[in-house]
Every structure is written in structure tokens, then in C-alpha cells.
Amino acid sequence: MTLGLKWSDVTPKPQWMNRRQLMAGAGALLAAPAVAQTGVAKSAFSTDAAPNTLSEITTYNNFYEFGLDKGDPARNARLLTTDPWGIEIGGMVDRPGSYDLADILQGAPLEERIYRFRCVEAWSMVIPWVGFELAHLLNKAGVQPGAKYVAFETLVRPEEMPGQKTAALDWPYREGLRLDEAMHPLTILATGLYGDPMPNQNGAPIRLVVPWKYGFKSIKSIVSIRLTDTQPQTTWNMQNAREYGFYSNVNPEVSHPRWSQASERRVGAGIFAGREDTLMFNGYGEQVASLYAGMDLSKDY
Amino acid sequence: MVLALDRINSLARRIPTGVVWVGAMIPFVWLVWAAATNRLGADPVKAIELRLGLWGLQFLLASLCITPLRKIGLNLLRFRRALGVMAFFYIAMHFLAWVVLDMGLRWDEILRDLYKRPYIILGMVGLLAMLPLAVTSTHAAIRRLGAARWRRLHQLAYVAAAAGAIHFVILVKGWPLEPLLYAGAVGALLLLRLRVPHKVRT
Secondary structure: OOOOOOHHHHOOHHHOOOHHHHHHHHHHHHHOOOOOOOOOEEOOOOOOOOOOOHHHHHHOOOOHHHOOOOOHHHHHHHHOOOOOOEEEEEEOEOOOEEEEHHHHHOOOOOEEEEEEEEOOOOEEEEEEEEEEEHHHHHHHHOEOOOOOEEEEEEOOOOOOOHHHHOOOOOOOOEEEEEHHHHHOOOOEEEEEEOOEEOOHHHOOOOEEEOOOEOHHHOOOOEEEEEEEOOOOOOHHHHHOOOOOOOOOEOOOOOOEOOEOOOEEEEOOOOOOOOOEEOOHHHHOHHHHHHHHOOOOOOOOO | OHHHHHHHHHHHHHOOHHHHHHHHHHHHHHHHHHHHOOOOOOOHHHHHHHHHHHHHHHHHHHHHHHHHHHHOOOOOHHHHHHHHHHHHHHHHHHHHHHHHHHOOOOHHHHHHHHHHOHHHHHHHHHHHHHHHHHHOOOHHHHHHHOHHHHHHHOOHHHHHHHHHHHHHHHHOOOOOHHHHHHHHHHHHHHHHHHHOOOOOOO
16 A cells, blocks of 8 residues: 555654654655655554554663663664665675665565564563565575574664663674574564654664564664574673573563563553553464474573 | 861751651652653653652662761761651552552562562562561650660661662663662661671660
8 A cells, every 4th residue: 555645644743743843844744745765565464553652662762782771772872873874794695795775775675564562671562663574685685595593783883872882781782583583574674663764763774673572682773684504692692591582582471580571561551551461472473483383482482 | 077067967957857858758749740741751650660769769878878977977867767767658659659550450460579579579578678667767666665676676777778779780681880889889888887886875
């Protein structure tokens, strides 16, 4: 469906824009009717749940490159230069190399994907991403037969990412997926949300989104993608293997050693809204449970 | 130095303790107002919980500073009851915020947390340690218990502070600085007390 509608056209604007932004937004709309990510296709994978507001999605972020407080990324991420941007694609691929982001996006089938997002800290949101399936890029690069895993890395640029001047994590931030997880149609590289380019604090210009896994698996501001035959090291697993497994699938039955994962608080639901039950695979079990058939998920957490 | 201390002491004598009671309520009133007018960011429940816990820990630490300050000649003893009782008030509200707002009265999960989760257990230890202190905070209670026994009982404040500080350290992801600073402060206060034993006057 390509009516040229932006999310900003169907969502009551005051919910996510203040009046000044509204004026600027209206001006921009008149001046440039087609911004980069408008008119993307809708997806059958999208949830019907109402998305969180842009303000909630952009002011409550775990992005330690910009500080430990959830408000820090919104305060500090404007420093980040996202153009030019390149991604090094390497390892077991037919066409390795350093690709410009524009080349990667050339012909990428952008879709709107409204996904549930569940943080390992037991809060959740619903986020209208714009992105394309990671499989599209991996097929373009040509995955070689022996490859079993995909390893990702975030940019390291301490002069623009003040959190990297501290040893809060072992930089660069690293994540990884098994190849079948990476090729799954739910797994996307997102380049925008609410029909606009990705805000810096949400992982601009391009980030991973794996909706059935805890949020920290969805690595932000990606500069490196490597295909490997061994399981790659992942940042939170390196930090504390007992608490954060390689898979980190959303699972209400496997507690974090320090807190329960049985339920979650929906950000934006209101002070007295209480909790919702957490769903197995964050509600995406129908699509992804078969990937883990025969595995003991209390061991491979 | 001595002159300055004398001046502060005489100033402190002229401040009614009511000022501390009322002043200590200001953060709470602000928090209720901020919550009602939607000024606590994207996750107001976490903000409420964190603020209440933090203020409770701060009042508790302030009340524990009174004795070491007296050792160097600064006498603020008359404010200690207000600081201690307000610490209990904030920690009790912190607990209530957890049960009602955060856990949404899911009693099965609350009870499971209470016996399985070390940071919840430590938080409860802190709250329960403060309960007898709040109950025996009146002049009448001091008289009934006798000064020595009352003082021994009120050493539970250190248990509460230590439990609270460790609770803060282990509930966060990773090792941010702030909780470690509180733990360090509790450790320092405890060391001060152990090295300079309190003389029991008869």
C-alpha cells in the first residue's frame, strides 16, 4: 500500500510532536513532500497494537555509547555524524568489501514493521520501524556455504560517543545471530521509525531489529557485518555470561538471575496500568519457535 | 574552625525541627505533582520508584552522619529524629510504589521475588530493619527502653543502610558509578563508627 502517507499523517500529531516541531514539520511537508522513507509498504508481520509515541521511543533508550542513563542518548546523540556511513561486510561472503550506506539501501525493499520491543529489564514498547529484511543484504553479499553465524559491530568513535570514553562496556558493542535467525523474515535492518529517518539515539543510520529477542540483541549504528563459522562474541554475554546468553530469546519461563521475566511494564501505559504477561518469543512464537526445536531453552538462554 | 562550628551550632539551635520535617516533605510533594502533570519522562513508574528509594537512602545516610559530626563538634542531634523518620517514610513509599505501581499487585510474582531475588530480599531487609526504629522514635519509647538499649536497637540503622546500598548496587545492569558511591558512603560511615566507638554515657 503506497498512498504516500506518513505515520505523522495518521497519528494525532500532538501525541508525538510539540507545537514548534509541528510548525516546522508542516513547513517541511509543504517544501519537500517526499522525504526519504515515506510511502513504504506495510507488512503482515506488523502488530495491531498501538505504537508508543515518538517522544517515548526517542527519550527512553539504552545506548551506553552515549551514557548509562536512559535520557543520555537523547541528550548526547546529536553529536553523531551519520553521513557519510559505511558498513564493512566480510568473512564468509562472496562479495566482501566496504559498502557505502547508499549502496546498501539501493533497491532495498523498505517496509513499515510495527514490532513489539521487549527489553531484558522487563519493560516493553511497540515501535513502528522502517527497514528491510537482513536476508536481502546477506543475499546481496552472497553467503558462503560454510557460514553459520553473523557477527555485528557498532561504530567506535569516542569523540562523538562520550560513553565510549568510559569502560562501561568492552567497546565496540558486539552482537551476533545464528545464520537461520539472521535470514528469518522477521529480522530486519531498520533505517527509520514513524516514517522518518532513524533518530541518532535509536541507532542511526542503520540498526538491527530482532523482535523475538531481548532488546540488547538489536545492535545499533552498525559498521561491521561478518559471516563466520564459529559463534561470535557478544557484548552482554562477555560482560556477564550467566545473566545474558547468546540467544537471549524473550522467555517468560527463564528468569534473569536477578529478576523475573514473567511479566513486563508497557512504557506509556500510565502510572496505574500495572503489568502485562510476557509472551514466549515476545509473541512471535508462531514464526520462530521452529528455529529452536529440540533445544533446551533453559540452557541455551 | 572552632568559632565557625560554634556559630553553626548556635544557628542550628535556633532552627525549629519543624523546618526539617516540612523541608523533608517537599521532594514528596514535588514528586506527586510531577507525576500528576506527566513530567517524569517516558517511564514515570521507574522514576517514582528510583526517586523515593534514593531519597530514603539519602535521609538515612544524613541521619547516620549526625554522630560522626558530633565528634568533630557539630551538634545537629535535634534533627536526627526527623531525618530518620523521613528516611523510613520514603523507603515505605518506595516499597509501596514497587508493590502497587511496578508489580501491579501481582501477588504471586511479588511473593516469588521476595524469596528468590537477592536485591528484593535485601530491600525488604532494609525496610524491616527500619520498622522498629520508626516505632521507637518517640521520647516515650526511649524512656521505656532505656538509653543504652534504645541505642543498641538503633544500630539497626546501619543494617538498613548497608542493605539499601547493596540493593541499589545489584539491581542495576552493569556497574554504574552512583550506586557504588552510596555503598562507599555507607562503608565509610560504618568504619568511622567501628574505629571510634560510641561512648555510652550513664
